[in-house]
């Protein structure tokens with residue numbers, strides 16, 4: 292059963308106020324990875340909790356305890372649990388999303404202030420940190436709720452919400468909560484399926500449903516030696532320099548062709564057969580899509596299937612940054628005393644952090660020993676998560692396919708995502724139900740990057756999509 296026409300009309304008629312609400316959400320810089328912004332993440336939890344309550348959702352804030360970040364003891368942001376509807380004759384759908392965002396500073400290269408939503412009337416872009424990842428999609432659910440609440444129209448399904456504020460920083464504390472609440476009598480007991488809107492279409496024109504995510508293992512490698520930063524004119528070529536050792540170490544991790552040089556990591560993944568390659572060949576995607584979203588002609592291959600497999604079914608290793616290194620303007624002639632390289636590996640089945648971590652540690656220690664340095668090495672695993680793949684023939688996906696056809700008049704691409712949402716597998720395993728990823732944004736949204744945006748049409752049509760999906764679930768469940 293398609294969503295009622297009044298619902299679709301309501302979303303169109305209220306588009307401007309929905310965008311205003313997105314602007315209010317973007318204005319809260321809820322950066323989970325920066326201890327100095329922890330109060331903003333807490334404020335964002337309060338704001339979202341208030342919005343849900345105003346729209347008729349019964350909520351509770353679930354305390355996830357405390358943790359330490361960069362030497363600061365901090366409260367973890369609470370998870371927001373919500374429920375609306377308790378009709379035994381209806382399916383119960385669990386909605387997950389995250390209200391924290393990646394860091395952003397104008398000086399990173401943004402054209403506008405990252406935490407002020409800018410509406411570009413010419414392009415229809417809504418530009419601001421979190422617009423696509425993941426405040427826009429969360430607010431899409433609020434838009435759906437608002438129609439039903441204001442018009443006193445019962446929802447076609449029961450909804451249970453789980454919104455967290457630490458997704459961009461390893462979802463600390465959430466797995467335990469999900470496992471506990473999935474047990475008999477727990478908050479999530481009775482959930483029939485899960486829907487997550489926290490990723491992107493493959494391109495800028497074809498809606499997608501996503502049935503796989505890569506896992507992640509995130510490492511911090513610290514090399515230290517001198518008791519303090521040193522003058523390079525006085526100490527250069529007289530001491531072992533931590534930065535030199537670290538760069539040598541980082542250089543042993545990945546080749547310029549993307550191949551992972553840590554022995555055993557790439558080898559763990561079986562090669563794709565012709566049948567699997569045909570799946571990638573069929574997707575609506577071209578090299579210009581990746582180059583358009585990357586903003587430069589820098590694809591690793593001109594073969595579309597090779598590029599798609601690199602993102603969806605192969606592991607990747609990325610070097611993210613060096614803490615403690617000189618990075619300011621000017622020409623400071625320092626030898627940094629302690630530097631930490633940060634890198635992560637995106638994992639695919641059958642890889643897990645437990646299988647890959649020992650290989651990485653053994654490799655780093657072996658390569659460090661080859662340097663014959665007197666500096667010291669420390670290896671830390673900051674966070675991780677397993678990869679996930681779902682059955683896209685399940686009725687949950689059928690409902691999402693029907694909703695996509697109803698709203699976009701198009702069949703969705705079936706994709707596996709290169710990013711990670713570690714709690715996805717926890718939901719699937721703890722609840723024993725199907726999880727469907729129903730993205731709102733486009734492949735060129737620039738999530739985690741500068742000038743992140745969500746197209747107005749994706750926000751509005753995406754809100755219709757989320758509502759339509761619920762009606763299709765109710766229809767299939769009859």
Ligand SMILES: C[C@H](N)C(=O)N[C@@H](Cc1c[nH]cn1)C(=O)O
Pocket residue numbers: 424425458459460461489490507509709710711712738
């Ligand atoms: C796909 C999702 N929107 C996302 O961005 N996930 C992050 C999760 C993460 C893990 N460590 C830090 N962030 C990602 O894939 O990077």
Ligand SMILES: [Zn+2]
Pocket residue numbers: 389424425458489490
């Ligand atoms: Zn996200």
Ligand SMILES: [Zn+2]
Pocket residue numbers: 393424459738739
């Ligand atoms: Zn993200």
